[in-house]
Amino acid sequence: MPRRKKEQGKVSRDRKSLKHPVQILKGMHDVVYPEVAYFEQLRSVCQEVASRYGYGFLEVPVLEHQDLFKKSVGGTTDIVQKEMYAFKTRGGDEVALRPEFTAGMVRAYIENGMSNWPQPVKLWTWGPAFRYENPQAGRYRQFWQIDFEYFTSADPIVDVEVMQMGVDLLKSFGIKNVCLELNSIGCWGCRDTYRKQLKNYYRSKKRKLCLDCKSRFDKNILRLLDCKNEQCQPFKTDAPQMLDYLCKECNAHFKKVLGYCEELGLGYVLNPFLVRGLDYYNRTVFEFFTQNSENEGGGAKLALGGGGRFDYSTQLLAGPETPACGFALGVERIATLLGKDPKSISEPTVDAYFVQIGEPARVRVLGLIEKFKRCRVRIGFDVGRESLRAQFKSADRFHAQFAVIIGEKEIFDNTFILRDMVSGIQETFPIDTLMDVLRDRVK
Numbered sequence: 030m031p032r033r034k035k036e037q038g039k040v041s042r043d044r045k046s047l048k049h050p051v052q053i054l055k056g057m058h059d060v061v062y063p064e065v066a067y068f069e070q071l072r073s074v075c076q077e078v079a080s081r082y083g084y085g086f087l088e089v090p091v092l093e094h095q096d097l098f099k100k101s102v103g104g105t106t107d108i109v110q111k112e113m114y115a116f117k118t119r120g121g122d123e124v125a126l127r128p129e130f131t132a133g134m135v136r137a138y139i140e141n142g143m144s145n146w147p148q149p150v151k152l153w154t155w156g157p158a159f160r161y162e163n164p165q166a167g168r169y170r171q172f173w174q175i176d177f178e179y180f181t182s183a184d185p186i187v188d189v190e191v192m193q194m195g196v197d198l199l200k201s202f203g204i205k206n207v208c209l210e211l212n213s214i215g216c217w218g219c220r221d222t223y224r225k226q227l228k229n230y231y232r233s234k235k236r237k238l239c240l241d242c243k244s245r246f247d248k249n250i251l252r253l254l255d256c257k258n259e260q261c262q263p264f265k266t267d268a269p270q271m272l273d274y275l276c277k278e279c280n281a282h283f284k285k286v287l288g289y290c291e292e293l294g295l296g297y298v299l300n301p302f303l304v305r306g307l308d309y310y311n312r313t314v315f316e317f318f319t320q321n322s323e324n325e326g327g328g329a330k331l332a333l334g335g336g337g338r339f340d341y342s343t344q345l346l347a348g349p350e351t352p353a354c355g356f357a358l359g360v361e362r363i364a365t366l367l368g369k370d371p372k373s374i375s376e377p378t379v380d381a382y383f384v385q386i387g388e389p390a391r392v393r394v395l396g397l398i399e400k401f402k403r404c405r406v407r408i409g410f411d412v413g414r415e416s417l418r419a420q421f422k423s424a425d426r427f428h429a430q431f432a433v434i435i436g437e438k439e440i441f442d443n444t445f446i447l448r449d450m451v452s453g454i455q456e457t458f459p460i461d462t463l464m465d466v467l468r469d470r471v472k
């Protein structure tokens with residue numbers, strides 16, 4: 030029978046593939062303990078700070094139309110041109126894994142009619158984003174971001190509120206020496222004038238620039254200012270600065286931003302080379318850093334995230350005019366920083382560990398676990414293990430204060446033994462007093 034033959038072929042192929050274990054994709058990483066504990070801690074701090082500043086949570090899809098990113102992030106940016114995970118679906122849709130969050134948040138704002146909600150609308154989210162970059166230390170192709178967006182206010186005090194919250198959040202994570210760098214990149218009007226000046230300045234130097242900058246010269250001239258390549262550095266010093274080309278309105282906006290920062294005592298460093306090369310940004314742009322002697326590179330600045338105003342983003346997506354401001358933070362970066370101070374995360378612990386001997390005791394323990402749902406006593410157990418030694422070892426690993434021991438005799442007598450794991454003192458109690466005894470004894 031031909032059908033059977035086909036199936037046999039499949040089986041032998043599968044067996045062959047068993048010899049080559051499937052490994053994780055390049056640039057991806059599993060988030061496992063202790064990193065996952067930092068992730069959880071960061072998320073709960075976010076939740077707390079978000080509610081303090083009045084932000085609501087939302088989820089946006091990982092997958093969106095490619096056009097969303099082309100139109101808002103910009104078709105000439107590295108993100109869209111080189112780094113986007115873009116593909117065609119079976120249905121023929123051209124889609125992409127989100128390379129950042131703002132575009133999806135703006136789409137969600139428009140599509141859910143949030144312009145009709147009471148304003149301002151403040152939203153935050155958290156999750157993985159994807160960029161097909163060359164993986165380096167601490168940089169992944171799937172990376173987690175924290176994202177905060179403030180919709181519908183063009184007032185410069187909002188820029189400052191958003192930046193202050195970013196600094197507040199980073200400090201709440203336990204990060205020391207947080208610093209804020211900022212700049213203004215003007216509006217479409219004054220930025221155009223500035224772009225022309227920058228082009229005039231760089232034209233005669235084009236030959237000496239790095240390959241990336243040569244191609245950015247026509248596509249995205251502002252990005253020449255944040256090039257990290259050694260050979261491009263000397264030209265920056267004399268380059269014209271955006272702040273000298275701001276129009277009247279943009280200049281007034283930026284002066285107010287700086288004024289509010291000073292009034293609030295929000296420290297900042299002006300960085301004329303900070304441009305955040307994405308199309309949707311205008312006026313205030315900023316980045317967060319930490320400067321720490323323990324950082325790699327001995328006190329080098331470590332970027333933690335950044336953002337800015339994006340008043341044009343809804344128009345780029347054919348939505349209602351909606352001034353907005355926001356920022357994103359890199360979760361892995363921050364988790365790595367926290368990992369350098371092991372005290373900042375506690376090991377998993379339990380109050381009481383259930384140790385069982387024999388089959389009936391195993392079933393009884395499993396039956397008891399469910400009853401602890403609403404009890405403040407934290408318990409541990411492993412009914413998959415029979416060895417007494419292994420179970421006590423496990424109890425030690427979780428720093429259990431007590432062990433609850435149930436063996437054949439205890440099953441017969443309907444009792445349990447409570448063993449103090451420090452003193453080793455053992456006492457026997459009736460099984461139906463278990464919950465009360467534990468509540469009473471656990472400190």
Ligand SMILES: [Zn+2]
Binds near residue numbers: 276
């Ligand atoms: Zn302007």
Ligand SMILES: [Zn+2]
Binds near residue numbers: 238240242256261
């Ligand atoms: Zn360059």
